[in-house]
Amino acid sequence: MERFKPLNDFVFKKLFGENEVKDNLIAFLNSVLDKKDRERLVSVEILDNKDLTREMIDDKEGILDVRAKTKDGTQIDIEVQLTDEHNMEKRTLFYWSRLYSKELKKGQNYNKLNKVITINILDFKYLEIDKFHSKFHLWEDEIKDYMLTDLVEIHFIEIPKFRELPNKNLKEDKLQRWLTFFNQDISEEELKELIAMDADIKRAEKRLEYLSSDPKMREIYEAREKALHDRISRMENAMEKGIKKGKKIGEEKAKIDIAKKLILMDMDTEQILNATGLSKEDIDKLYKETH
Structure with missing residues (x-):
């Protein structure tokens, strides 16, 4: 049985964006946010929990990201992006601002606005820096340790940079374990070692096995894979035509x-x-x- 790609946006939502798998989301978020023991997330509320329908498969806007809210009101948005459309910084700021402002009702004080964290998981290299996990806040230009506010937090996780990492530290780095789990081409031996190392990933892999064995899920998964593949082909053809025209x-x-x-x-x-x-x-x- 073919293992589903964990980074297929439909599958990712099924692994992390539903109430029955909330523990998977909490474990993944703690690995990304790198909270100290007393600050670690213990519960979240899943937001916008809608199923992917056949009509939404070809519509990129129909694929909802994984969204959650913590006890203190912090909103978290996770987006998986498989192809480089050369607009990620603008896209993530747009999503961040939309989530940040929509919480404020007419007439309410600005103090009601809560922190928004956006996490972008990219299956391509994007930022011109070496590290695979980058985190951004609003800092003063010259006084580098002065932060204007912590209400803005934007993460970029670039999978190809992680794959090229010469010395991985799976035993001590939980985020590295999750990124290894996301690898579609992981060997059976590597997967067994990973599962033995991490109970959270063992639970997520069981969920993935269940999804992969469900005929209905497989039908939607394959349709979504085809839609994503066709979209990539259209983008590549348009780019090729543009290059030829420019030449x-x-x-x-x-x-x-x-x-x-x-x-x-x-x-x-x-x-x-x-x-x-x-x-x-x-x-x-x-x-x-x-x-």
Whole structure:
């Protein structure tokens, strides 16, 4: 039986975004937030718990992220992003601001606004720094240890950077264990070692096995995988066409620049035709523009 990809957004939500698997979410969040023992999360409230329907499979906006709220009112949003759309910093700020502001009702004091944490799990390299887990707050430019507020907290977890890490520390680093669990190509031996090492991951893997064995879940999973694959193909085709178009425009501009120089050197039309490959109409037009 093929093991589901844990980072498929549908599967990820089933592993962490439902009330029956709340313990998985708490364990994962504690590994990301790296709280001290007395500050560790012990309970969360799952928000926006909606099932993925067949109609929503092809609609990226229909796939809800995993969202939760802690006892002190802090909101947490986890987004899994598999392809680089070159807008993650803008996207995460948009999601953060939307969650931050929607809690305030008309006429309420700004003191009612609570902290929002966004966690972005990326299956591609994005930030131009080496570390695989980056955390951002609002700091003063010159006084680096002065934070304006702790209400903003944004995480980026870049999976490829973790995979390239030469010396992993799975025994002591729980986040590294979760990122290893997310690997679709993990060997059976590695998985057994991981499960023996971490009871939380053992529980999550059992859930994954259950999902993988359910025919209905497999149908939705495969449909979602196809939709994601088709979306990636469309993006790659659009990018390829854009590159070709840009190259063509560049080549045409270079030909025109050469033709203008040859016209100023008083070369005849036939010579310019042979040198640039432009049409006679284009060269006649350039003659008029140049003179």
